[in-house]
Amino acid sequence: MSATAARTLAPHLTRTALAADVRGWYPASHELALRINDVYVRVATNAPELHAKLTRYFGEFLAPEVAEHGVPARADVIRVTAHEAPRRDWGLPFTAKQPDAGKRKIKEEYLDLPDGRLVHKRLTGMLFAFGRGDNVAVGPCTANDNQVVNFINNRYLELMLNRGCLLGHAAAVSHAGRGLAVAGFSGMGKSTLSLRLMSRGATFVSNDRVLVERSGTAAPRCLGIPKQPRINPGTILANPDLSPVLTEEERITLSALPPDDLWHLERKYDAIIADCFGPGRFVPQAPLDALVILNWRRNGEPLRVRMDKAQDRPDLLPAFMKSTGVFYLPAPGGWQQDPGHAEYACGLAGVPVIELSGGVDFDAAADACLHFLSTGTL
Secondary structure, eight states, X not given: OOHHHHHHTSTXXXXXXXXXXXXXXXXXXXXXXXXXXXXXXXXXESOHHHHHHHXXXXXXXXXXXXXXXXXXXXXXXXXXXXXXXXXXXXXXXXXXXXOOTTOOOOOEEEEEETTEEEEEETTTOXXXXXXXXXXXXXXXXXXXXXXXXXXHHHHHHHXXXXXXXXXXXXXXXXXXXXXXXXXXXXXXXXXXXXXXXXXXTOEEEESSOEEEXXXXXXXXXXXXXXXXXXXXXXXXXXXXXXXXXXXXXXXXXXXXXXXXXXXXXXXXXXXOHHHHHOTTOBOSEEEOOEEEEEOOBSSSOOXXXXXXXXXXXXXXXXXXXXXXXXXXXXXXXXXXXXXXXXXXXXXXXXXXXXXXXXXXXXXXHHHXXXXXXXXXXX
């Protein structure tokens, strides 16, 4: 082990020292710039293939003007470096992050340092270091580009949470000047419904995570992240607009499966919005005019649609509430602990909750949602 490597493993390890060492070992020279609403993200990597993957994934959020003109004055800027490197044993006293309810496998472990935090992914060997605006990913980045994407998005989420936004576990779309967040208990199909609405003319706002932003007495806004839908084969086969996601061979093989097998098949594909629906259909902000909660079952019953005030349905709020997670470090103005029911009810005050219950029916659900987006009523 080199003297530099030994220093990074010493008891007085800091995020600053580790970041400096990693950048010295694996200098990053391939760069891209993104714009997410009013925030700029500058990413650098030493891996050309990873650079190409990130450029394609974030295609509609690229900000090429940054290379020529720089970032506008007073704009918030997030900087991330991603370093392709062999997997290694860091020899550090990580603490295991306990899995979510219903899951057993421990996937992440973390170590808090005087100036930040390290998160280590046990399955892939990826290490992430962050704190005080300095963000580093190191390990087999190209093979785990989805984790690099999530790390970039998590840096944006952290910034917005520290502005006081609420985090929601939801997808979101907009249409005719109105916006909907679509949440649901596990496996209910929020991405599937959002993409059905896309096929009927809606604009994509976010997948899987949304931020609720309130400013004084103004109506809340829904802010998204540039995360492409990650969907299962059944969703793809049921929506012709998603045909670019599968090869013809995959389509033939998957089409032969029984419906129940398709529903339970654990295989995910990234659906790049621009490839499936054309450019300009992914805009990560919209008014938050309603929160849709999928609370249905595959039981053959007809769909039931009910609209209430958020504060009158505390039983539904857990479907939307999302822990800030191990990748969040609070700053002044942020959440020192995860917000609870009261904070979510307050943040969603005045926003109607539309519960979709009864039997699963994506077409009828899309009809109801599109009617609301077009008219403001059910």
